[in-house]
Amino acid sequence: MLRNSRLNSALEKIADDTDQITDDMQRMLAVDTCFPPGNGYGQFADLITQLLTQMNFSCQRVSVPEHLWQAPDGSAQGERVNVLATLNSGAAENCNLYFHTDTVPAGDGWRFPPLALTVAEGKLYGRGAADMKGTIVAAMAAVRAAQACNLPLRFNPVFLLCTDEEGGLYPGIRYLAEQQLFSGHLLSFNGGAVPRIWAGCFGSIDLKVVITGRSAHSGDPLLGVNAIEAALPLMNALYQLKGEVEQRTSAMPSPPHYQGQPLTSLLTLAAAHGGSKGSTIPERFELLINRRYAPEEAFDDVWQELTQCIDQAMDGSRALDVSLQLIGHLAPVADPYGPHWPRWQAALSQGFGFPREAFKPWGSSTSSDMGWVQQAGIQEILLGGLARPDNRIHAADEFTTMADVIALSQSILAYLADDFQPTQGI
Incomplete structure (x- = not known):
């Protein structure tokens, strides 16, 4: 007034x-x-x-x-x-x-x-x-x-x-x-x-996983370690985790366009980069993971779940190195x-x-x-x-x-x- x-x-x-x-x-x-x-x-x-x-x-x-x-x-x-x-x-x-x-x-x-x-x-x-x-x-x-x-x-x-x-x-x-x-x-x-x-609103984590292999000629790959292929178990494990994560609902009221459906935690394989040409075994592969977590979830628990999934998936891998980089984080x-x-x-x-x-x-x-x-x-x-x-x-x-x-x-x-x-x- x-x-x-x-x-x-x-x-x-x-x-x-x-x-x-x-x-x-x-x-x-x-x-x-x-x-x-x-x-x-x-x-x-x-x-x-x-x-x-x-x-x-x-x-x-x-x-x-x-x-x-x-x-x-x-x-x-x-x-x-x-x-x-x-x-x-x-x-x-x-x-x-x-x-x-x-x-x-x-x-x-x-x-x-x-x-x-x-x-x-x-x-x-x-x-x-x-x-x-x-x-x-x-x-x-x-x-x-x-x-x-x-x-x-x-x-x-x-x-x-x-x-x-x-x-x-x-x-x-x-x-x-x-x-x-x-x-x-x-x-x-x-x-x-x-x-x-x-x-x-939810929190957000951007986690980059860098997998290092060894380059070689794709026609003579004996000494090479294909970083993209080494990452396949990891992507499969993360996709399985995605299904589990997205079953978790938040008590926070959802937007009108959700038509009564609840807000859920989210996991997205957001970007993947590796390789350059067909004749070369790729030495490096980068995978960007985005995880949206509800206020009911603790950051430490979310981080532990992600890193354990990565460690278990890459256990026994031929990759020479697997590094994790937290490149973005917003709290809920x-x-x-x-x-x-x-x-x-x-x-x-x-x-x-x-x-x-x-x-x-x-x-x-x-x-x-x-x-x-x-x-x-x-x-x-x-x-x-x-x-x-x-x-x-x-x-x-x-x-x-x-x-x-x-x-x-x-x-x-x-x-x-x-x-x-x-x-x-x-």
Whole structure:
């Protein structure tokens, strides 16, 4: 419920701010922050510091020490620069607005330049438009409207612009949380434009297995050890384990599109690389395993099960060496609900027009770096964002819409505004 015309004016101002929204989006998408490797974080930090300083934010750059994030396979490269930007509005409480600055690599199949904003077909195309540079743009528009209308804020907005969410070994938000560089509740924009009460999410492990054999001519293989063939018992054992793992269900409520089916633990043989040509026995084979584990499962148990499966499958193998590399880990999120959620629900209703009765709690077997925030002592985590089932996040031609950016921005503004009063009992 809106209490005065000043808040109404600020909300309307966001809808008239499309030129600045478009310009901000274009500038952010043009910086390649894909992970791997993640070597564009410094350039993006320069841009975001410039933009937020103009809005009277105080910006602090925080780099994650290299020994924490450097993956064994060398896939991560470049300084891990996070930006902690605070706007002191005189409010008594902070609200931390979390964004990850990395994207997945552009990949193939694009109709439009991935590292640029293309406005076409009523959509805003570009890598990161929805996940999640567009959410940074929306939050900036909300603060800009508040400042233009001299709107008092209930919370001081603190932007946490963080590295390595996309499967990194040591995400930036984990480091900020563990170093206690921010306090107060947290609003994560790694979610969707849906009336959802976040019930949590699974953890994720990326484990690379490297099998070493001995190269030889395939026409004279006597002294060779075929690394791919040596891996066949392992792949069979992992496929059998996959069947066992995916029988385990979580008590976390499943998404609506599951139609009542439960969330289950998952094991995926995600990538396999080996060999070069038909005349050579392959000396090296790499297998990437992704394991999604529910909050009810302990990491140590999951890790032990995986490593025992690998050890038993490769026992007696002709392989000269079998090495394991943990190259990515996100902890699960459990029960992030808290006292600020009703206000955020009302704010989402204000921006997107969601009816009160549409909000339902559900979790996901996808993963988030918010698990590390919980482990550092912050339990309540609000969730919003621009994701929709059809906007091709992580695929070619990723997009969002101006309507969703404006709606998210209006939701953020309502939440932050002191004059916003949620409908009683929502």
